[in-house]
Amino acid sequence: MTGPFGTEQQAREAAHLVVAPEPGWSILRAEGNRELLTRALAGAGVETGVYDERILAWLAGFTDATCAVVAGWISRAAGNRCRRCGRPAPDGNDWCAACEDENAAQALEVLREAASGEPGGAL
DSSP states (O other), rough: OEEEOOSSHHHHHHHHHHHHTTTTOSOOHHHHHHHHHHHHHHHOOOOOHHHHHHHHHHHHTTHHHHHHHHHHHHHHHHHHHHHTTOOOOOOOOSOOOOHHHHHHHHHHHHHHHHEEEEETTTO
16 A cells, blocks of 8 residues: 555555455445455564454455555555555555566556457467
C-alpha cells in the first residue's frame, strides 16, 4: 500500500491493486478487506494474536477505502514495501522484484493480445 491518499477513490484504487474485487463487484467485500489488511500486517512483520484477529475481522467490515488507509498507515510505518505483496521493495520503487517481473509479463501479454487481436496471441 501507499499513501497518503487525497481522496476515497485513490484509496480504493490502491486497495484494488493489492486485492482485486470479486467478479461482478466494484468494491472489496469483508474477505477482500481482511486480505488487504493481513498482507499489510505480514509485510510489516506484524504477528497477530487471537484478539488481534478479532479486531482485524471487525476492521474488515469497513469500506475498502477505509481499510486501504489503515493498510497504508501500516505499510508506511514499516518502510518501503511492495504495493502488491508487502515484501520489501528497493528504495524509490513501489514493487518488489518478483511483482515487478509479474507486472512486466502481464504487460507483455496485453501487448501480444493487442497486436494479434486474439487473447494469448503472438507478436
